[in-house]
Amino acid sequence: QxxxxxxxxxxxxxxxxxxxxxxxxxxxxxxxxxxxHGLIQFQRGYFDRLTFYQAAGLPLEDIPR
Structure with missing residues (x-):
């Protein structure tokens, strides 16, 4: 996808x-x-995991808790 x-x-x-x-x-x-110094030293990201699993067709029971 x-x-x-x-x-x-x-x-x-x-x-x-x-x-x-x-x-x-x-x-x-x-x-x-x-x-x-022009370079990424640290990165952290957040997203809606439920919407991601649904859009990707992944089983909801596989969502880590």
Whole structure:
């Protein structure tokens, strides 16, 4: 399955940046990045896991708890 996302919003504060995104299936999420010397030093992302599993046709009982 082809996966891509559309940028909803971008913010930055000092050496931190945030990217809010959505995809055509209704999945939404955001990524947080710490940038130092032009390189990503730390990255953390969040998304709606239930919507992802449903869109991908994965069994809901496989969702980690």
């Amino acid at each position: 082809d996966m891509h996302c559309d940028i909803e919003d971008r913010l930055e504060d000092g050496d931190w940046a945030m990217l809010e995104w959505s995809d055509p299936n209704g999945l939404r999420g955001c990524g947080f990045f710490q940038i130092k």
